[in-house]
Amino acid sequence: MKYEIIVVGGGHAGCEAALACARKKHKTLLITTNIKNIADMPCNPSIGGSAKGIVVREIDALGGEMGKIADLAQIQMKMLNYKKGPAIRALRAQADKTTYPKEMIKVLDNEDNLDILEDTVTNLIVEDKKIKGVVTEKNNKIFSASVILTTGTYMKANILIGDKRTVSGPHGEKTSKFLSEDLAKLGFQIIRLKTGTPPRIAKDSIDFSVLQEEKGDNIHWSFSFDNIPNYNIENQTPCYLTYTNEKTHSIIKQNINKSSMYGGIEGKLGIGPRYCPSIEDKIVRFSDKERHQLFLEPESLYYDDIYIQGFSTSMPIDIQEQMVHSLKGLEKAKILKNAYAIEYDAIYPTILKQSLETKIIENLYTAGQINGTSGYEEAACQGLIAGINASLKLEGKDPLILKRSDAYIGVLIDDLVTKGIKDPYRLLTSRAEYRLLLRHDNADLRLRKYGYEVGLIDEKRYQKLVNKENKIKELENYLKENRINPTKENNEFLKNIDSSPLKDSASIYELLKRPEVTIEKLQEIINIKADKDIIEQVEINIKYEGYIKKAQKEAEKINKLENKKIPENIDYDKVVNIASEARQKLKEVRPTSIGQALRISGVNPPDISILMIYIKKENHERATI
Amino acid sequence: MNDTIAAISTSLGVGAISIIRVSGDEAINIVNKIFKGKDLNKVKTHTIHYGYIIDQEKLIDEVLVTVLLGPKTFTKENVVEINAHGGIATTNRILELLLSNGCRLADPGEFTKRAFLNGRIDLTQAEGVMNLINAKTEKARLIALNEVKGNVSNLIRNLRQQILEILANIEVNIDYPEYEDIEVVTNEKLISKIKDIEDELKRILNESRNGKILTEGITVSIVGKPNVGKSSLLNKLLDEEKAIVTDIEGTTRDCVEGTLNINGVLFRFIDTAGIRKTDDIVESIGVKKSLELIEQAQLVIYLLNNNEELTEDDLQILNNVMTKNHIVVVNKIDLKTKLDYNKLPKDFIQMSIANNEGIDTLKNRIKDLFNLEQFETNDLTYLTNSKNIAIIKQCLEKIDDINQGIKTNIPTDIIEIDIKEIWNLLGSIIGETYEDELIDQLFSQFCLGK
Structure with a gap:
């Protein structure tokens, strides 16, 4: 067997990496320990959220798959920060944990240049500091020009519940024991990380009638720029809100030393994520807070598990039971799956180049949790970039390196390879310096050209982008060239929308700088023909022109230093x-x-x-x- | 490896002793070669030793030598200070000996440069040292000392911390929008927080202007027609302060005719075309020249002749004078009044230089104008560098932008761009934000790359 590229791992990073390579016409093999777990969502049943939602759109703009699958799997859509500024809006979907992997596997199966193999990689074949292939348990040596490691949490994974530590992956699968030892021998610094997940509850054991319902938005949304969403807004599945209370807190405080995090377990623990701490961590660290918000999220339409977002814990099973029953609406709740923490090996990411190729072994790439990140979206975007760059290298081309002012993906990778990590890295809006430039609504305008250049965006989709760019320019010109005169009618209209009357004629463009004036409102006195997405871009450009320029200037200053x-x-x-x-x-x-x-x-x-x-x-x- | 530098660090010929400072890896070895006394390689750090500087066998001077081992020295390098008996010839001789034994003559400010590059001091401190070296009055020296001690850095650091807290709160709101129990920073809440920062910036700016005045002095032009008494006035002012009059020609950009110290502030009288010229030579200072002088000065003293009528030219000059810190003086009140007082500003000073009238009034007016009395009581923690003062002004412009943004309902997270900019700008004062231009400027100031 001989492949151009081998991808080790079938999680979100692995899927994107394998698809990118195969679509770029390289003979690709995806090796996974369990085909059933391809594109699995072992943690929260959602895709997107602040910053992450923008990453999904960036993946889509570059020609990745996550956005399209998320659109198919969503059962509720919400635009976060919708009422705040455009720079921080981000789409979040409740995603069906059954549909998402099913749809992703369909796509993988239909890809011509991609084979999938169920096996476990134990060693890497390296000669002269160059990767030559992998050694697996069942198939021995498989050779390739490049290897992309996307092993997720599977390197030396341990499951922690209370004082119990079990060698196992999230679903009780076998884990890869040898690979991290092999990597250490090759000169990689191995670090031990940990992440947790909350209990899952049987839907019919929860009393939803006493809980606050959280519905999806009344507007249609989609992650992919190629999808026109047409789901039934009324049919979106609701989530529910509940809170911890005094009782919950006292149960946790009384039993704190039974938590594996707080000394319940022998031996040193991996480092957990600061930005999604366990509930016992939150209660210890923010002891003056009377309650913590919890979201009850359905995992799927096809089974009954409800995920308690914000309630991850590594308490023993009996304490978990008490904790869950202390919550309003969950007094009689039945726990289907207990909360657990998982420990795993990762490599310290400063060993990577910005292309995600390792500095010490040529043609070896790593992406996702192995690089110390957490989150499906963070993994997927790295997989995509590693796939693109492994392919480009085989083609003898320069790697695609996104700048911090290009994309959140650029911010993430630059952070990893430059600053390293202390805990599992989660992408946050605040990690980006140029939020106003890196908006969810302009991801296509920012990145589609790169997707086209590397060959993941076809001609047809690229032309659609060019059209959009032209239409934006046309509308801007129209608004600059056409003026509104201070007629009685016009001033009456302005008065009605709480805007001051005109003394002299003004271009529509100037008028739109007033916060209270929008193109939609102006339709009353003047007919402006343009699509919704074009109007959105133009209005943002006009209303925030000064700030956008400032951000661009700042970005240029930094880019000068990059050069x-x-x-x-x-x-x-x-x-x-x-x-x-x-x-x-x-x-x-x-x-x-x-x-x-x-x-x-x-x-x-x-x-x-x-x-x-x-x-x-x-x-x-x-x-x- | 850094080479070893040496320089005379006291003014030549002034004072009873002179100090020659040597810094670098070889400092001790080199001094040891020309020192007769203990073996300096074997003495403890931060100790002083008596002995002689010798050239081969010849005694040059009786000296005290201070040995300071890095990194606990000003430059973080090995430092030796030679206290010699002064005298230009002897001091120069010792320096020459050091140079011929392997030292290099230090560039101006190079000790400070090394202190900065070796991480001993930050940018404001480095600038403070430069100011200290150049300080001309006692107060200027105190301010410079404060900068060296890092008081200014602390001032800026505290302000940045305050800003950082606002930034952090805004960012939390963005990243955790679904959590309802975190305080949300709205534009309304921002108003008072921004006001606090604005007040502090203004306070720093105000005091810094004073600081700049104290270290750099105030340039004064005396403007007026020929024969109105400009040179007499200048001589009068300077004569009374004979002790402080110094000739510092060539040390400033302007050609300074003389300097006057009032309440510790240096007033530098500038004139490039002949206030001192004798009156029988026809002066050719026309309107144009006068306007140039007005432009250059921070204080304009406009001298008019009580015995002459105002001309159109006079009025034109007067209009320009009014745009500056100015004092209008009517001289020759001992002669008949032909001047129309109604056309002058109300607070003009009447003077007769010939009769010694009005000189004190003028001096008091200068004190009032620059709040010189108040200088006595301040704590002297100022930014003294024009570049830094300009940065504070830029910050205040950003505050205007922020307030404008709040007024026009720009979302808080976008307004944050300006808040962050202020944070960055302040960082560049204390060298915590990397500014490319700043480094370039610093390079030029410290003569780097030579």
């Missing part, structure tokens, strides 16, 4: 006067540009000044020789 390249072979020991912590970090990360160097924690502006002087001097000396 100041650090020579690849620089010897940091020769740069005198750099603080020793900075020197060590620079040696570890080996940033490609001054911009990247600045983002390394522990490297301070004075260190950068010194580095700049050194590089200038070196260049100068080289030039004069």
